[in-house]
Amino acid sequence: MSSTLPQSGNGTPLNVDAAVRDRYSGAAQAAEPQLCCAVEYNADYLKVIPQEIIDRDYGCGDPSRHLQPGETVLDLGSGGGKICYIAAQVVGREGKVIGVDCNDTMLDLARRYQQRIGDELGFHNVEFRKGRIQDLQLNLNLLDEYLQAQQVDSSTAWLLAQEHADHLRETAPLIENESVDVVVSNCVLNLVHNGDRRQLFAEIHRVLRRGGRAVISDIVSDESVPEHLQQDPTLWSGCLSGAFREDEFLRAFEEAGFYGVEILQREDAPWRVVEGIEFRSMTLRAYKGKEGACLDRKQAVIYNGPWKAVVDDDGHTLYRGQRMAVCEKTFDIYSRPPYAGHCTPVEPRASVPLDQAEEYDCRRNEIRDPRETKNGTSELPQISDGDCCGPGDCC
Numbered sequence: 001m002s003s004t005l006p007q008s009g010n011g012t013p014l015n016v017d018a019a020v021r022d023r024y025s026g027a028a029q030a031a032e033p034q035l036c037c038a039v040e041y042n043a044d045y046l047k048v049i050p051q052e053i054i055d056r057d058y059g060c061g062d063p064s065r066h067l068q069p070g071e072t073v074l075d076l077g078s079g080g081g082k083i084c085y086i087a088a089q090v091v092g093r094e095g096k097v098i099g100v101d102c103n104d105t106m107l108d109l110a111r112r113y114q115q116r117i118g119d120e121l122g123f124h125n126v127e128f129r130k131g132r133i134q135d136l137q138l139n140l141n142l143l144d145e146y147l148q149a150q151q152v153d154s155s156t157a158w159l160l161a162q163e164h165a166d167h168l169r170e171t172a173p174l175i176e177n178e179s180v181d182v183v184v185s186n187c188v189l190n191l192v193h194n195g196d197r198r199q200l201f202a203e204i205h206r207v208l209r210r211g212g213r214a215v216i217s218d219i220v221s222d223e224s225v226p227e228h229l230q231q232d233p234t235l236w237s238g239c240l241s242g243a244f245r246e247d248e249f250l251r252a253f254e255e256a257g258f259y260g261v262e263i264l265q266r267e268d269a270p271w272r273v274v275e276g277i278e279f280r281s282m283t284l285r286a287y288k289g290k291e292g293a294c295l296d297r298k299q300a301v302i303y304n305g306p307w308k309a310v311v312d313d314d315g316h317t318l319y320r321g322q323r324m325a326v327c328e329k330t331f332d333i334y335s336r337p338p339y340a341g342h343c344t345p346v347e348p349r350a351s352v353p354l355d356q357a358e359e360y361d362c363r364r365n366e367i368r369d370p371r372e373t374k375n376g377t378s379e380l381p382q383i384s385d386g387d388c389c390g391p392g393d394c395c
Helices: 016-027 051-055 082-091 104-112 114-121 140-149 155-171 194-207 233-237 246-255 328-334
Strands: 072-076 096-101 126-130 180-186 208-221 259-266 272-274 277-287 299-303 309-311 317-319 323-326 343-346
Touching (some): 082 096, 082 114, 082 180, 104 114, 104 126, 114 126, 126 140, 194 208, 194 246, 208 246, 246 259, 246 277, 299 317, 317 323, 323 328
Parallel strands (some): 180 208
Antiparallel strands (some): 272 277
8 A cells, every 4th residue: 555645635744633532532432333343352351341431432352352460461552441351351460451542532541540450459460651653662651741841933943852852762761672472553553654564563663572463353354445435534444444554564563574374353243334345343363473594404394284285484385295494483383372283393313503504495385204203213113923912912
């Protein structure tokens, strides 16, 4: 999609941030049904959440279903805090949940019940931070403190404010590098204008730990959204004009360096249809951790099927039933979700020490010689007397 901003109806650039901010500020004060899809949440998790937050929640899925106890979770565009408070119960006392939003009205709503909910749960593991989801390095609360103390009334003062913002990104980032196990988001990524989307996905990748994952629910379209629909601020703030096309949504994660991108849920019925374009909810999951050198330790994997062959995000082709040679990094990735269970790992006959492993391009799609991967070295007893089972009468 174009990196330029859409135009408003009068030909001037549409201020996407302002359109989203104004509409969601109003939606934090009065429920707006047009902003959300019907989503079924676990009723047990809703018991501690005040009705005011539930009524002002605007989502299209439930990424909290895919969390585990003890994890550190970052919710992008946390709004009134509903997903954060659900996630808090899933990850439990040992886990942590961070909500990020730039809308003061929504943040006020989320924080209003923070103490009460924590007291009722018996632990406090949720915090809300002010920031833009496409710039998770800049702590807007700290920037606000600077701006309130300074008189920004000239271009020089404005440039100094920009320099201070860069200083804050470097010395006091809103979210540290590789500090989060799971990034979740519920119908928010499509509110970011096109020019910031590459940075948005890069930021998601940056804050995740190696092996971490993103679980994102969003509105997607089955066709590209034409320019004249992108010019409508109501459609944009309503999660329609900025919707990713289905295939482009997945590709954005691939291009940001994620692997194992998979659709967890795609609604059959569209949420809205505009000019024949179907808009529906989709939840996907993507993993971080394929960075680093490829080292050959003589490992292999056997793809179990059912497809005759499959290709992963790095271009490895796995042929059903064949001992495909892979590097140590890929071997390790295949041992974890989402690949675990689809492949049988085959260790080498003789382990290669890490410091002796050579670099290897496992995208050559080579078949590992069985003599490199046989686990035993001793010969089995010879069968005699025509008995297929050996001595005795076991057969």
